Amino acid sequence: MNVVETHGLRMRYGPVDVLCGVDIHLARGEVLALLGPNGAGKTTTVEILAGFRKRTGGDVTVLGADPGSGNEKWRARLGIVLQSWRDHGKWRVGELLGHIARYYTPYGTPYAVGDLLDLIGLTGQAKTPIALLSGGQRRRLDVAIGLVGRPELLFLDEPTVGFDPEARQDFHELVRRLDTTILLTTHDLAEAGKLADRIMILAGGGIAASGTAAELAAQISGKSEVRYRRGDRSYADSVDDATDHVRNLFSEYDKEIQDLEVRRVSLEDVYLSMVRQFESGVSA
Numbered sequence: 001m002n003v004v005e006t007h008g009l010r011m012r013y014g015p016v017d018v019l020c021g022v023d024i025h026l027a028r029g030e031v032l033a034l035l036g037p038n039g040a041g042k043t044t045t046v047e048i049l050a051g052f053r054k055r056t057g058g059d060v061t062v063l064g065a066d067p068g069s070g071n072e073k074w075r076a077r078l079g080i081v082l083q084s085w086r087d088h089g090k091w092r093v094g095e096l097l098g099h100i101a102r103y104y105t106p107y108g109t110p111y112a113v114g115d116l117l118d119l120i121g122l123t124g125q126a127k128t129p130i131a132l133l134s135g136g137q138r139r140r141l142d143v144a145i146g147l148v149g150r151p152e153l154l155f156l157d158e159p160t161v162g163f164d165p166e167a168r169q170d171f172h173e174l175v176r177r178l179d180t181t182i183l184l185t186t187h188d189l190a191e192a193g194k195l196a197d198r199i200m201i202l203a204g205g206g207i208a209a210s211g212t213a214a215e216l217a218a219q220i221s222g223k224s225e226v227r228y229r230r231g232d233r234s235y236a237d238s239v240d241d242a243t244d245h246v247r248n249l250f251s252e253y254d255k256e257i258q259d260l261e262v263r264r265v266s267l268e269d270v271y272l273s274m275v276r277q278f279e280s281g282v283s284a
């Protein structure tokens with residue numbers, strides 16, 4: 001059975017449909033990246049799956065239960081790292097983790113604080129007040145809080161926003177060390193490609209594309225973009241056979257064709273064009 005399964009998931013805020021029938025499935029042990037531009041509905045999806053937000057429609061099962069009616073025992077099997085989390089700056093890293101670990105003891109065997117600090121690379125900060133952590137260390141602590149109960153399913157909502165490249169790289173290494181099922185959201189295609197077994201692109205209220213990074217790239221690898229100028233106008237034609245297209249252009253317009261450029265379309269191009277369509281209000 002899948003750890004997460006949604007069919008026709010819908011969410012409407014007032015008059016606005018944010019999710020218009022989204023199907024997600026996530027198998028045990030898999031890392032799935034939900035990729036999409038700002039406002040695509042990634043956080044909304046995570047909040048619904050984690051039981052924080054009531055959906056408008058569709059069927060949702062997470063770890064065998066409907067998140068709308070999951071009990072505390074069910075909740076203890078989830079780890080949730082949302083975008084921002086505030087707590088008391090004077091609390092020390094180790095103490096906070098020990099305190100949260102006690103919450104999980106009726107439901108299972110939480111991590112020993114020392115082991116968890118080792119895993120996330122904060123051993124040296126065990127006694128540091130939270131207010132004194134760097135942004136990257138703070139985010140590691142957020143992940144530790146999500147992990148402390150040894151969750152079967154971990155949600156990471158845009159975990160590396162605001163990171164510099166080095167902190168991002170460190171964080172990616174941390175995520176790769178984790179041995180659990182993960183659903184992470186990001187608007188960074190490179191991050192999705194690095195961390196996830198599978199990527200789902202959320203845009204325009206639905207799943208615009210889905211597959212491994214290699215599968216997504218293969219779906220579009222045949223496409224090329226032919227750019228040129230003719231008279232006062234510039235053109236950018238997306239075509240399967242660039243050679244044939246260029247031959248036709250020259251036979252029809254000959255010397256009118258100027259500044260010709262042919263380029264393979266990359267996965268990033270396709271993602272950006274989906275984002276642009278979405279942002280200009282055109283459904284993907």
Ligand SMILES: Nc1ncnc2c1ncn2[C@@H]1O[C@H](COP(=O)(O)OP(=O)(O)OP(=O)(O)O)[C@@H](O)[C@H]1O
Nearest residue numbers: 013014018036037038039040041042043044045187
């Ligand atoms: N409580 C709410 N009430 C009304 N509209 C909301 C609410 N929460 C989110 N929205 C709207 O729903 C849309 C999706 O928001 P959501 O935060 O899920 O997107 P996202 O993909 O996570 O974006 P980001 O990358 O910016 O975090 C946005 O247009 C947002 O303004």
